Amino acid sequence: MALVLTEEQSMLRDSARGFIGDRAPVAHLRNMRDQRDAVGFSRDLWKEFASMGFAGILVPEEHGGSGLGHVEAGVVMEEIGRNLTPSPFLATAALGASALLKAGGARAGELLSKIAAGDLLTALAVDERAKHGPHKIETEAKRSGNGFVLKGAKTFVVDGHVADLLIVVARTSGGPADKDGVTVLLVDPKAKGVSVERTIMVDAHNAARVTFDGAAVDADAVLGEVDNGGKLAAAILDVGRACVASELVGVSEEAFGRTIAYLRDRKQFGKAIGEFQGLQHRASHLYCELEVTRAAVLKALQVLDESADKAAPFVALAKARACVSTNLAVQESVQMHGGIGMTDAVDIGLFMKRARVGIELFGDQRFHGDRIATLRGY
């Protein structure tokens, strides 16, 4: 598979770029933030995402979706990144749909149809502490009757406060340090014993803390197999990581483009600051870093489509690279904008804020660098 977009994928990118750039530019995020919008994204816009086929991008056509792959999901994420668009795309169209697709089961078809129609929002609840830790699950799901009772707390649950369905990774056997013994459960956030606190994040995007205190679910809440949910969770997370990496590519490319434009326009000492070699070389170095990341991210998305069981190291690489180069891109962008880059009136700082969240989400460069080192036996 060539490491370039196919003609169809390029057309999808053009249409996503036109649509998202037109309907949800950075001003849309500002508006949500300044209005302290209770939902945190536009439900009307999400309906439009559904009618464009984006909400069901990974959902098979038999369930009303577009039946496309991860490269296509990444294409949409990149445009979301360019525009800093607050959207349920990651939590629902990527993570929610992947969970149901990979686990299957009696309810999967119906739920996937609802996702594709834009009628169901999901949220993945994995992390429990400050840093990403899918192998440190303490939230307990104790067998009770034919189901389970949950106790514990989750954090950094994207769209947690508006989700219709929580996808919860909980411990059903073993101790917190064990890799196995976890189970993926579908939990109704309105059930008794579930409390959700919306956390307004630095980037004005959605997240929540979710606490379970005796919430009960039936046996049919189980996605995949009991005690053997670690692999399922990892597979779902890898889709999320590749999608966030794509979003970060969009964030960094847009920040870079705006900064190059600023270097051409802004004059000091009687000339455009882009004429100074000190800035030219930093900009050119950044260009190279972004090109390297773009290749790694596209590779990971392609491997997810072609042989998902081999994707883990490629996804780790893509997310690690995206964290590093995006961090550099937003820092250089703010610095090169000078004083005006520190103001809220100019968008560039918003890119830095979103980048910071994307870097932490589902593992930063150190988390994924450690995965690669371990995989390579050192």
Add this chain to the structure above:
Amino acid sequence: MTDLEAFRNETRAWLVANCPADMRTPPEDDEDRCWGGRNWTFKNEAQKVWLERMAARGWTVPDWPKEYGGGGLTKDETKILRQEMAALKCRSPLDSFGIWMLGPALLKYGDEEQKKEHLPKIARGEIRWCQGYSEPGAGSDLASLATRAEDKGDHFLVNGQKVWTSYANYADWIFCLVRTDANAKKHEGISFLLFDMASPGVTTRPILLISGKSPFCETFFSDVKVPKENLVGVRNKGWDVAKYLLTHERDMIGGMGLGGVGRPLGQIAADSIGVENGALADPLLRADIADFDVDAWAFQFAMERAGDLAKAKQAHPAFSSFLKYYGTELNKRRHELIMSSLGADGLEWESARSTEGEAPRAWLRTKANSIEGGTSEVQLNIISKRILDLPGA
């Protein structure tokens, strides 16, 4: 089965049957490769057989046209051949500046006579070429070169000096930038000449480098007669040829950062420092190596993508500056980390346990990577100007 799958199967079978076992280990260093040329002495029978078999199929230059000694393969077929060679760990049968640099330039700018004369000899490894570009006063500012070629009717008379001429002391012929119009602007009075290093008036002197080796020479021209038909392209338009060739040189040097060359860094470090609880005993070095691995592995995909972009006619013409810059900086980083991993053991230049100071010599050699073929700073200038279109660049 598609045609390409059939080609892959046939290619693999042929390589298995024809690549000698001794040619299926990585070369230890530059001197362990096959460079060819009039005075070449094969290191062993396997090296000779491997070159002959590959050259007979045109596979030393698989994507060149068959009439010039190439394999006539498409880009897809060439990619498959390289993948299969890599999978079987087959060495390159022939490494040469003729293949990497002059060949592509001749295919684009050479006349029919020149192509017929020179390309097949490059493909078969019969003539070894060197590159006459840099001069003592013309490094990064290459276009200020002063070696002059005077028009003497039926020939040019060449006088001047080149420097950093790689392996000039072993080369049979040189492709050389000369000034043919001293009054024109510096980029507009340059021509691209080919001539025999055995011509009267050519002398070479190896330069001892910090690595203790001499891969580069000073090359002197004193009244060297060069036939007029050895001018490539248009007179005084040699800069176009020179730039085109440089993009190929940059691809070549950038490719040196490719992983898979030598042992994985993590293994070198693990052997030297040891492993505790499944992780390298030095956690901070482990983190540095992981950072490097992330960048180096991703860069492999960037190179793969560069090839695919070229095939899809979406590549920016200055993309090779990105590859050159990034690949050489990576290679320097790799060798810094090798030296950190080896610690005091890696400092032994002459000792019972060191392999003739291989590690420190290789480390020192990499310092030239970001200088030769245009410095990193020159590549960043090119990216600023041609890709980012920054003002005044």
